[in-house]
Amino acid sequence: MKGPFDQDKPIYIQVRERIEDQILNHQLKEGDQAPSTNQLVQFYKINHVTVSNGVNPLVDEGILYKKRGIGMFVAEGAREKLIRKRKELFVEDYVVKLVHEAEKLGITENEIIQSIKNVKGRGAE
Incomplete structure (x- = not known):
């Protein structure tokens, strides 16, 4: 806690x-x-x-x-239920918003993927 x-x-x-x-x-x-x-x-x-x-x-x-x-x-099975629920929420809370904003800005799918890879790469430093 x-x-x-x-x-x-x-x-x-x-x-x-x-x-x-x-x-x-x-x-x-x-x-x-x-x-x-x-x-x-x-x-x-x-x-x-x-x-x-x-x-x-x-x-x-x-x-x-x-x-x-x-x-x-x-x-x-509690952990598996929570993972499923949190994944669904993640898509709704983050991915949907990301895709909509990217569409407004003309960001391509490949650019989104590259941005994600860049951000993940920074976390490994």
Whole structure:
């Protein structure tokens, strides 16, 4: 778990994304117990309702499951579900916008690909 929240996004979404990130980064694996609502409330010093609004959709989507009286656990196949979901969101949030802007500016597909390669190459320095 990490510290302060970004002011540009609702906190409950950030709570959800942090749990998702822990699953994607293998910090939480299938069958592992996820932090409880109470632990998240105490760690982040935020309202119970805010935490529940972040966690409950993960339960609804089958990413986490609850064992009454014990806690929440990472469901089987959770990581794969999250990867699929995040890839779809990536295309919608980034690729679609990139393609539309490139079309407006007359940037070709090859120029886009070359730009991506250049940016990736800078990251390796």
